[in-house]
Amino acid sequence: MTRPLRVIFAGTPDFAAASLDALLSSEHQVVAVYTQPDRPAGRGRKLTPSPVKARALEHGLPVYQPASLKDADAQAELAAIDADIMVVVAYGLLLPQAVLDIPPMGCLNIHASLLPRWRGAAPIQRAIEAGDSQSGVTIMQMDAGLDTGAMLLERRLPLDASITGGDLHDRLAALGGEAIVTALDALAGPGLTATPQPQDGVTYAAKLSKAEGEVDFTAPAAALAAKVRAFNPWPVAWTRLAGEPLRLWLAEPGQTQADDPDAAPGTLLPAAADALRVACGANGKEVLRVTRAQLPGGKPLAARDLLNARGERFATGTQLGGNNQETSS
Template identity: 65%
Template sequence: MSSLRVVFAGTPDFAATSLAALLESNHQIVGVFTQPDRPAGRGRKMLAGPVKQLALDNHLPVYQPTSLKTADSQATLAALKADVMVVVAYGLLLPQAVLDIPRLGCINVHGSLLPRWRGAAPVQRAIEAGDSESGVAIMQMDAGLDTGAVFSEARTPITPMTTGGELHDTLAELGATLLVDTLDALARGEATATPQPETGVTYAAKLTKAEAELDFTQSAADLAARIRAFNPWPVAWCAVEDNRLRLWMATAGHRADQPSVPGTLLDHGVDHLRVACGADGQQVLNIYQAQLPGGKALSARELLNARHALLTPGTHLGQPLSGAPS
């Protein structure tokens, strides 16, 4: 089988999964571009990202420009004489001059079924929106935001219990397999990219910590979807007295017999907390896993055993905090 000279560009775990698959393939990785090291942890030490660490472990040349818009970075890329550049969650914009350097252009592993969820956070936004399925697409990159023609895609269901972390890992594996298959087809001259439909376009805005605070006047379905989407980051939360209760798993429950003020804790279930929600206060959010400051994520039953007095029925969730930790 023909082998392609590949430059890989990526930074986080999602990208490292694709790089690992390429290392096991027939193709030759001639260089790895990744974002500069960032300070992390309490000590703020400079740490290599997952892609850089994997590249170093496999003795691959690593490049960490702060931008690909400079003549120097473009000359570095051109000197590698790559057939194709593979981009997976890289985090830097690729100007047209870079897209034009490899013989076969640049291809991207994107965590959605394009054109739905173009942009920065497709995995989480699909869950938050209540989509019944997601997937991964291998796309020929152009100058637009995830607007290029699609070579191939793979689909996976989103269940009422799927979290952002679980879907991330599933799509990373699907994307890695699909990437190698697409590169094999490119090497044989058999890959064909299909332009994206003009209808059905949505944009997946970058996640922020500010949107993780819950508003219990929203519907139970919307709240449950957001909690699962934001697991493991930024993690949905609400206030309970002066504590920040982080919520890790929830589903929409049955409607309550009587309306309550949204955010009111109702009688507990066997394995879950029940919270009144919705504009009418008659919907119910079932919370199965949560976390209080200084502790770890616990099942609702474990949390009740440990802090029952804080979570008695009638307690209101969502009142303003007075200096609770972030």
Template identity: 70%
Template sequence: MRHRVEGQSLRIVFAGTPDFAAESLKALLASRHQVVGVYTQPDRPAGRGRKLTPSPVKRLAEQHDLPVEQPLSLKDEAAQRRLAEFEADVMIVVAYGLLLPQAVLDTPRLGCLNVHASLLPRWRGAAPIQRAIEAGDSESGITLMQMDAGLDTGDMLLIERTPIDDATTGGDLHDRLAELGGRTLVEGVDALAEGSLSPTPQPATGVTYASKLSKPEAELDFRQPAAALSRRIRAFNPWPVAWTRLDGEPLRLWFAVPDTGPGEGDAEPGTLLAPDGEALRIACGVDGRDVLRVTRLQMPGGKPLAARDLLNANHPRLSPGQRLGQPKEADR
């Protein structure tokens, strides 16, 4: 820390964009500290009409009559001068989406703090929540970090942990960490105002990177083990949603667990097996001996439904022996 400020209240500039960041802004607005300005990404087209839509952070800021800045970049001098005009003690950055050059990091008197949704140095980068679930981590958490010029490489100020179990989805963990992030942030800013934060350098070992999610990577390969497939399905719920092909059309899988019962022999990976009344069962693994139980799915053109509802209706496209992941007959 370059300076310490004694006192009960800090002037804060907040920078963030999605719902996750809005939870941190909400927590700051309920604290004793003063948010003097908000930075967020420019409005983006959304919905069928592609109407320009403000970010969740912008909507919250406008509800509280806070000045909102939406620069395309923070690299130009005019944007940096505008930031300096806020005379902030500290800048809080939560899933903002723009790189902060050194001149920006140096502008607030206490620098810039970041709320990051992982236990650093594990899962630096864009998608730490989903990658933790996908990798089978037993826990995640929030790291409050002093920002530097690197990618999530700054000193750690506070760490809070939360477990990941076999039922945790990306949406579940996102919501839990958003709330935990807000609480941790306020605790950290309070300590900063009192001069009691102690920075700790990140360990040199254990560094991993959480690459950005994409829709193509959500396509499932049933040659993988059931445990790996179930983690990916949970991690990609609610976005980008794991999927496969049913008669060449997208079939989305929203929740699944490995079948703990015995396998069914040498079925080809992706083959639908006899259901158990509550779940669709899919052969997987290199030899097809693993079994994945899918309990929530979305038929092509339909809505997400419990598997038992589709099975009770004897849906004709989900009969045993059907092979998932195959192109249309015309494309073969």
């Protein structure tokens, strides 16, 4: 490394806080932190700082929380910080071209996918939902497009059939922190080669919604299990049991058994000791094993515990789904 870089850090959630931690442990100097304005949270709707702001204040860093960076005064304030480079991770505000042009070394983004696959808002969950065999992080030189900038560095992570959205979030957060320090070290010394993103393989990771969590049991068991894992811990996959929401936290494809009755998709089959078994697939000929679920007003429980405590609610032949709207939070 020729010299440590002066870094402006912009980010908001826990995922970004992991990268801030990594930069604070590096030789580079974080000279300012940008994060979203405080938001109401909790039952009392008290204004609450973002995880990045909380971490910045712990380290005595100056914090900026503009509502927008399109304002000329906000841009002048950022320019006055006189940083070499800006690192952006899940910040949540658009950076106009005028801001991208301020740092002499530009603005870098830590994106939680292997670009150009899964540009957009929810790359972690979409990779699992789609059954991808790998994920990772890409350090990208930002431009005015949506995750379209040239790639500077990539770190890959294999995905197995048990990983959840929460698991992958945490692993990629740590990997992103390691990757951005490596990238800044290189940029402060020999440099990095910027590689334009290929046009082939571009996919978009649409923002998640709670309504999207509703399970369609006509889908194949493997797709349903992937969705359940992808949406854990948010927004959580769900269905309806006797008109009430049943949240599905963990599931896996299962095997049919000789005593399974012919059943429509969404029908509860004879339960296993450790799982609810649900007929699924286009003709109800596949099986989804739900190993962790949550009834209204309760907490997520292993299926074994649910069956022991409330087994009467999961009788063979009970149909999941219906027309009522989910109401749980």
